[in-house]
Amino acid sequence: MTAGALEALGGDVTFPRLLARNARTLGDRVALREKEFGIWQSFTWREYQAHVRDFSLGLVGLGLKRGDKVAIIGDNRPEWVWSEIAAQAAGAASIGIYQDSNLTEVAYVIDHCDASVVVAEDQEQVDKILEMLEKLPKVRHVVYTDPRGLRKYDHPALLSFEAVEEIGRNLAKEKPGLYDENVAQASADDVAIICYTSGTTGNPKGAMLSYRNLLSMALALDEVDPKLRDDEFVSFLPLAWIGEQMMSLSAALAKGFTVNFPEEPDTVTENIREIGPNVMFAPPRVWESLNSTVQVKIMDTTPFKRFMYERCMPIGRKVADLRFAKKPVPLALRLLYGLAHVLLFRALKDRLGMSHLRSASTGGAALGPDVFRFFHAMGVPLKQIYGQTEISGISCIHREGDIAFHSVGKPIPGTELRIAENGEILSRSPSVFLGYYKNEEATRSTLEGGWLHSGDAGYMSEEGHLVVIDRLKDVMKLADGTQFSPQFIENRLKFSPYVKEAVVVGKDRPYLTAMLCIDMGVVGKWAERNKISYTTYTDLSAKPEVYDLVQREVDEVNETLPAAARIHKFVLLYKELDADDEELTRTRKVRRVFVEDRYRDVIVALYGEAPEVRIDTTIKFQDGKVSRIRTTLLVRRLAPGKAA
Amino acid sequence: MALLEASGIFLSFRGVSALTDVGLAVAPGTIHAIVGPNGAGKTSFLNCISGVYRPQRGTIRFAGKDLTKVAPSARTALGIARTFQNIALFRGMTVLDNLLIGRHVHQKTGVLAGAAYFGPGKREEIAHREIVEDVIDFLEIQHVRKKVVGTLAYGLQKRVELARALALDPKLLLLDEPMAGMNAEEKEDMARFIVEMNEERGTTIMMIEHDMGVVMELSTRVTVLNFGERIADGTPDEVKRNRQVQDAYLGDQHDLEVDG
Numbered sequence: 001m002t003a004g005a006l007e008a009l010g011g012d013v014t015f016p017r018l019l020a021r022n023a024r025t026l027g028d029r030v031a032l033r034e035k036e037f038g039i040w041q042s043f044t045w046r047e048y049q050a051h052v053r054d055f056s057l058g059l060v061g062l063g064l065k066r067g068d069k070v071a072i073i074g075d076n077r078p079e080w081v082w083s084e085i086a087a088q089a090a091g092a093a094s095i096g097i098y099q100d101s102n103l104t105e106v107a108y109v110i111d112h113c114d115a116s117v118v119v120a121e122d123q124e125q126v127d128k129i130l131e132m133l134e135k136l137p138k139v140r141h142v143v144y145t146d147p148r149g150l151r152k153y154d155h156p157a158l159l160s161f162e163a164v165e166e167i168g169r170n171l172a173k174e175k176p177g178l179y180d181e182n183v184a185q186a187s188a189d190d191v192a193i194i195c196y197t198s199g200t201t202g203n204p205k206g207a208m209l210s211y212r213n214l215l216s217m218a219l220a221l222d223e224v225d226p227k228l229r230d231d232e233f234v235s236f237l238p239l240a241w242i243g244e245q246m247m248s249l250s251a252a253l254a255k256g257f258t259v260n261f262p263e264e265p266d267t268v269t270e271n272i273r274e275i276g277p278n279v280m281f282a283p284p285r286v287w288e289s290l291n292s293t294v295q296v297k298i299m300d301t302t303p304f305k306r307f308m309y310e311r312c313m314p315i316g317r318k319v320a321d322l323r324f325a326k327k328p329v330p331l332a333l334r335l336l337y338g339l340a341h342v343l344l345f346r347a348l349k350d351r352l353g354m355s356h357l358r359s360a361s362t363g364g365a366a367l368g369p370d371v372f373r374f375f376h377a378m379g380v381p382l383k384q385i386y387g388q389t390e391i392s393g394i395s396c397i398h399r400e401g402d403i404a405f406h407s408v409g410k411p412i413p414g415t416e417l418r419i420a421e422n423g424e425i426l427s428r429s430p431s432v433f434l435g436y437y438k439n440e441e442a443t444r445s446t447l448e449g450g451w452l453h454s455g456d457a458g459y460m461s462e463e464g465h466l467v468v469i470d471r472l473k474d475v476m477k478l479a480d481g482t483q484f485s486p487q488f489i490e491n492r493l494k495f496s497p498y499v500k501e502a503v504v505v506g507k508d509r510p511y512l513t514a515m516l517c518i519d520m521g522v523v524g525k526w527a528e529r530n531k532i533s534y535t536t537y538t539d540l541s542a543k544p545e546v547y548d549l550v551q552r553e554v555d556e557v558n559e560t561l562p563a564a565a566r567i568h569k570f571v572l573l574y575k576e577l578d579a580d581d582e583e584l585t586r587t588r589k590v591r592r593v594f595v596e597d598r599y600r601d602v603i604v605a606l607y608g609e610a611p612e613v614r615i616d617t618t619i620k621f622q623d624g625k626v627s628r629i630r631t632t633l634l635v636r637r638l639a640p641g642k643a644a
Numbered sequence: 645m646a647l648l649e650a651s652g653i654f655l656s657f658r659g660v661s662a663l664t665d666v667g668l669a670v671a672p673g674t675i676h677a678i679v680g681p682n683g684a685g686k687t688s689f690l691n692c693i694s695g696v697y698r699p700q701r702g703t704i705r706f707a708g709k710d711l712t713k714v715a716p717s718a719r720t721a722l723g724i725a726r727t728f729q730n731i732a733l734f735r736g737m738t739v740l741d742n743l744l745i746g747r748h749v750h751q752k753t754g755v756l757a758g759a760a761y762f763g764p765g766k767r768e769e770i771a772h773r774e775i776v777e778d779v780i781d782f783l784e785i786q787h788v789r790k791k792v793v794g795t796l797a798y799g800l801q802k803r804v805e806l807a808r809a810l811a812l813d814p815k816l817l818l819l820d821e822p823m824a825g826m827n828a829e830e831k832e833d834m835a836r837f838i839v840e841m842n843e844e845r846g847t848t849i850m851m852i853e854h855d856m857g858v859v860m861e862l863s864t865r866v867t868v869l870n871f872g873e874r875i876a877d878g879t880p881d882e883v884k885r886n887r888q889v890q891d892a893y894l895g896d897q898h899d900l901e902v903d904g
Contacts, residue, residue: 036781037774037777037778037780037781038773038777038780038786038789039777148840148844149836149840149843149844151843151844152843263786263787264784264786264787266786266787267786267787270787
């Protein structure tokens with residue numbers, strides 16, 4: 001496929017046209033499903049198209065012009081996607097707003113995007129908008145889809161989804177060809193959606209994405225991670241998010257698979273199990289919570305089931321590890337795995353609704369290797385993806401049989417990747433956005449030199465995988481100019497069950513060092529099993545055996561790091577970092593500057609020659625008591641060069 | 645015409661009189677609250693209406709029909725449903741089954757037809773399930789549909805009990821302290837459901853409630869009982885200004901001007 005080619009779609013290069021194509025060719029196949037009143041209610045492609053047509057003409061009847069904007073806010077429901085394509089069919093762009101946004105956020109986006117119509121799901125969302133309506137002079141109509149509780153509202157701007165469809169049906173009687181004319185007018189380079197990105201600083205920015213952007217990304221991804229027409233997908237992440245747009249709209253329209261909407265946000269897990277999706281895309285927290293749910297349930301289950309779990313899981317892990325290392329799996333192990341599949345994995349996957357899962361991906365943040373291994377062990381081929389809103393969601397993904405925990409895989413077809421001088425990840429593809437809405441300056445700086453500047457720092461590994469380090473602004477430099485991201489390394493270290501907290505030091509210094517806090521519970525158990533006696537946290541931390549244990553973990557992390565940014569020395573701190581000591585924020589993030597100052601003696605020792613450092617300090621307990629600690633900290637040297 | 649009309653109700657237990665000449669009229673489509681200090685006879689009065697107690701004297705008319713001699717189960721069939729102060733659900737059964745049981749009074753086919761799950765029995769069960777699902781959706785308990793009631797949190801159980809009463813599709817719903825023991829958030833939810841039941845489904849509601857804020861906010865009409873007698877009846881504002889009510893709640897020596 002050539003870059004940006006949408007030939008595969010045969011000229012149907014906008015969402016409304018793809019919908020028309022599907023209504024024509026897939027007709028009575030199920031396009032959307034929503035669970036309501038305890039039953040999965042289906043909508044065929046034809047019905048999908050009919051709703052979109054009626055609502056679209058209704059919007060036209062209400063005075064929506066080409067180039068206008070329609071904002072949509074609510075949970076994932078068929079009406080959400082109908083509204084989006086209806087707006088697009090009328091030549092307007094659609095803007096999704098996160099349903100849990102507060103009043104000011106909602107008002108900012110609606111006002112900034114110049115929306116003249118807002119489609120709001122229910123009373124909760126309608127209330128938000130009506131409350132702010134005085135400050136939103138451009139909004140002319142507020143359309144609700146769920147009438148519950150809105151009976152007594154008589155605001156002139158307010159009308160129901162059905163009422164708009166009714167206006168549309170009447171207009172269709174007057175001008176029967178109008179919808180098709182409208183659809184025919186749009187081209188691949190029109191703005192389809194404006195996706196507001198949650199800025200960590202300042203107001204959110206609206207990334208304008210064209211049909212070409214969205215569809216070329218979906219098609220390119222499909223080449224390396226194919227979706228089939230018979231696939232089932234459960235849409236449970238906010239439709240305002242680019243990832244959900246990609247799956248539930250771009251990919252679903254292009255490939256014609258079925259999108260299922262859960263009954264309520266509370267019933268998602270149950271609904272996933274009922275559907276048994278073939279394709280699943282979720283951020284790490286979803287995978288993590290599935291993993292921990294299983295762990296907890298196993299602890300509470302019958303001894304027999306626990307016994308089976310404890311026998312079968314290591315087999316799965318062993319097979320997964322061999323596959324990760326791209327080594328052949330011996331026949332005996334294969335047979336054992338087959339047995340484990342019958343005895344455990346099949347049932348486990350069924351419980352999680354993953355029996356049919358063929359394409360599973362995680363993106364947005366790093367996912368720990370243990371969780372990754374867990375899913376691969378039971379035969380769920382989880383892949384890491386990477387991308388940003390400005391590139392229509394995705395630029396990199398793991399390939400089948402080429403999965404590495406620490407990387408985000410290789411670029412998808414049609415995407416070029418480059419690492420800039422300063423370490424920033426740059427990308428170029430037909431999916432790179434048109435620019436930020438009403439923000440020339442940000443557009444210019446983001447697209448400088450024709451490349452999309454991600455703001456992320458990263459590097460290409462030897463296998464040609466992209467490794468994302470951190471946000472560029474959080475990256476630091478060693479004295480010789482080598483870049484490193486303390487947070488990236490700290491996160492890797494904390495993936496070890498023995499390490500509770502980690503602080504990596506090295507800014508403007510010759511090499512990297514780390515101050516680590518052991519996890520008392522886990523290390524304590526380990527010590528008991530290995531017959532190592534200890535008294536307090538301080539005592540346990542100082543055991544040479546514990547140092548050996550942690551060193552193995554650090555060595556392992558070192559192997560995944562570039563040679564220049566490996567950890568040379570570490571100490572195990574005599575106490576846990578604590579928010580009460582102001583070492584951590586309340587959200588448990590390390591307060592770097594404060595910690596580096598507080599432990600400056602330790603840091604001096606880390607960069608000196610002494611094998612140990614004497615500590616004489618006081619610590620504060622939660623009840624305000626103060627205690628004096630006198631101890632000796634060992635400094636453990638590593639040989640990071642040789643680890644490679 | 646009032647949906648429910650009670651007049652001259654006398655109820656006593658072996659000489660201890662619980663209700664003395666109590667009467668009230670509940671207009672259709674309203675939320676009617678009964679308030680009063682502990683032991684005022686509120687629950688006794690509710691029990692007279694639902695048929696648990698039979699008053700020694702007085703008449704109760706529901707939709708023009710004399711209820712005085714009608715058995716509790718038959719009252720349910722007429723369209724009166726209730727919830728209890730202490731949750732009265734089948735704890736070992738699922739939410740769905742609890743609600744379906746609530747529908748049994750409307751069951752027309754026999755035991756055998758139902759058991760065979762065939763023909764009319766099947767059609768009827770589907771119809772009942774539809775009504776029940778509608779209530780589940782209305783009270784937002786989809787996520788616990790198949791959970792066993794005993795495992796649910798207290799606030800949710802209260803909601804399930806309300807759902808069961810609502811599944812009867814009652815004309816009059818009697819709620820005995822629907823918010824007792826709930827936290828602020830659960831109370832808010834419950835208040836919303838009560839208002840929505842009233843507005844969306846047009847259910848007439850008669851409730852006993854101690855939380856005065858809730859009562860004054862939700863009710864169209866309030867009846868105040870004290871020591872088994874009716875001491876006031878009117879709109880929330882009228883009741884608030886009533887001297888006798890102030891006495892009952894604050895003691896009769898108060899000299900302060902009470903407003904609200």
